[in-house]
Amino acid sequence: MKIAVSGKGGSGKTTLTGMLARIMARSGHRVLAIDADPNPNMAMAMGVPRERAETLSVIPRDMAHWEEDDNGQPFVKLQKPLAQIAAEYGVTAPDGIRLLVTGQITEAGAGCMCQPHTIARGLMANVGDWADFILTDMEAGLEHLSRGTTEHADVMLVVVEPYYRSLDTGARAAGLARALGIPNIFFVANKLRTETERQAVKELADKKGIELIALIPHDEGFPEADRLGLAPLDFAPDSPAVQEIARLAQKLEARAA
Numbered sequence: 001m002k003i004a005v006s007g008k009g010g011s012g013k014t015t016l017t018g019m020l021a022r023i024m025a026r027s028g029h030r031v032l033a034i035d036a037d038p039n040p041n042m043a044m045a046m047g048v049p050r051e052r053a054e055t056l057s058v059i060p061r062d063m064a065h066w067e068e069d070d071n072g073q074p075f076v077k078l079q080k081p082l083a084q085i086a087a088e089y090g091v092t093a094p095d096g097i098r099l100l101v102t103g104q105i106t107e108a109g110a111g112c113m114c115q116p117h118t119i120a121r122g123l124m125a126n127v128g129d130w131a132d133f134i135l136t137d138m139e140a141g142l143e144h145l146s147r148g149t150t151e152h153a154d155v156m157l158v159v160v161e162p163y164y165r166s167l168d169t170g171a172r173a174a175g176l177a178r179a180l181g182i183p184n185i186f187f188v189a190n191k192l193r194t195e196t197e198r199q200a201v202k203e204l205a206d207k208k209g210i211e212l213i214a215l216i217p218h219d220e221g222f223p224e225a226d227r228l229g230l231a232p233l234d235f236a237p238d239s240p241a242v243q244e245i246a247r248l249a250q251k252l253e254a255r256a257a
């Protein structure tokens with residue numbers, strides 16, 4: 001199952017992706033995590049120690065390019081088999097996850113991020129049976145949808161916070177994901193503090209016809225874990241927010257079975 005995680009800036013995409021990856025890997029699945037944010041920070045959300053997370057390899061820009069098949073249809077070709085890319089540029093994160101980083105902006109004025117998008121698309125297209133779950137953390141915004149980077153995803157999780165602009169952006173992302181042909185699109189509501197917020201999110205999801213697959217409470221432990229350089233899963237494994245993410249992992253595992 002190829003899962004892409006989308007949503008407005010700061011909604012909790014990276015935290016969610018990292019936690020789902022850890023929980024799925026703990027259940028015995030082979031998990032490939034792709035950090036497709038040009039400001040990559042999923043390693044730490046997964047519990048890779050800070051010193052190591054700061055020196056991760058990034059997949060070289062020439063690792064993927066566009067070609068045309070015999071019918072003139074464009075597709076992304078990887079320069080090396082995925083297993084080799086994972087071995088050469090990946091890092092092993094806690095619970096045996098393989099983590100790949102598709103690109104990083106290291107200097108001002110470095111130009112466009114087309115290549116990291118092409119690489120992310122190529123990885124998702126070519127994963128084959130190399131992993132049971134492939135989880136891709138996207139950059140905030142809609143570019144991965146306008147470019148079609150996530151077109152090979154089976155599942156799009158759109159993380160929304162309980163305020164209007166977040167929900168509105170989420171609904172737009174869901175509409176674009178639908179137009180791209182992604183078959184399963186879900187809202188994941190995050191940082192919920194009150195029953196009123198839960199109801200508001202439920203109503204909007206209903207109105208937009210988007211299934212709300214998880215309702216994750218606001219958890220003070222998450223930013224605290226962040227400050228300490230720990231994964232929330234290691235910091236507060238029994239918190240209600242972590243448990244709701246574990247339930248989401250189970251739902252996705254059940255759908256994949």
Ligand SMILES: Nc1ncnc2c1ncn2[C@@H]1O[C@H](COP(=O)(O)OP(=O)(O)OP(=O)(O)O)[C@@H](O)[C@H]1O
Binds near residue numbers: 008037192219
């Ligand atoms: N359920 C939650 N309760 C409280 N804080 C949370 C929750 N989920 C995430 N956070 C916090 O919100 C902040 C942003 O989270 P995160 O980096 O995962 O968001 P993001 O959507 O990936 O951001 P960006 O758009 O910058 O990539 C972090 O400090 C994180 O700890």
Ligand SMILES: [Mg+2]
Binds near residue numbers: 013015037138
């Ligand atoms: Mg992020």
